[in-house]
Amino acid sequence: MSLLEDWRNKAYDQNEDPNKIQKLWDEYFVKETKIYEQLLTNPDEEVKGTVKELAEKYGYDLEVMVAFLDGINESLVEENPIETMEEDTVVSLKFDKEKLYKNMVEADADWLYNLPQWNDIFDETKRKELYREQKNSHTFRNEKKIGRNDPCPCGSGKKYKNCCLKKDQEEARRAAKEREAAL
Template sequence: MDKKYLLETWREIAYNQQQTQEQYDQFWGAYFAQEVEVYKDLLKNHGTVVSGTVEELAKKYNMEVLTMVGFLDGINESLKTPNNLEELTETREVSLDYDDELLYKNMVEAKADWLYGLEEWNDILDADKQKKLYKEQKLSGTVFKDKKIGRNDPCPCGSGKKYKYCCGRN
């Protein structure tokens, strides 16, 4: 297989526009069930760096190689040293050495409550830390708009003039 083949193949299968909603739901339901099991193991063995070839990790977690590629695609931004996914082959050595807080925040960002809600997190991050990280992640995507300046409000530039006669002129 060429180097781009695994990731491209995974994405073609995972995001197939030709499948029915039922097929889509079945595919992702099966994927998420396997994903949960991998995360439970990683979190339960916190502090132990899991690594191996893509093929070895797929066997370790009882999944197809392409499903492991999908998992690697999902966790990659949370790793201390991200893997070069474009060059994944079955024999490529990869590491699942993740950053606890970044992984938790990325799960929140993905709205993956089935992952950031895993009870295994309780042994790694206390409830207050989980709430803090959840809030930080939610606020990071919030856009705060400045209050609109009214035509007769003082100009924010500090000139003392009304906005309409200063910076608000067209």
């Protein structure tokens, strides 16, 4: 099994006690936030190394680094081979600032898109603009991409249909109406 599969099997395990899964994610979010604080302090410096080296750099175990690489992948200038990576695979954390900000908004991770480090990267007007763009970009993308019986991307450990699917559909409908009204 790949490192990423190991992490996903654990973090989205539907047979596990939901409280235990929630605790796993809560602990992970604290560590993730600390890594982002460091990354955003030097947003133009490319952090690069093997998965193991980066884990050591930030002082976390391999699993945390794998989860982080999974989470940030779509916000990178060039995606890493997360599905197949091993501890000696060289990865880069060079991120696209706008994409990263928007993906944090998309994930509803206000503790991440409100990190004070963002203030030195984008001024308030720009941050508001990116926020609005992301919120308005809502289409049915999520519903199409995530199967009804897949683990919910929010990390609750529940199936998507039993968790955020309804909320996402409502949001998509509302966004579509807003777009119509703006025409």
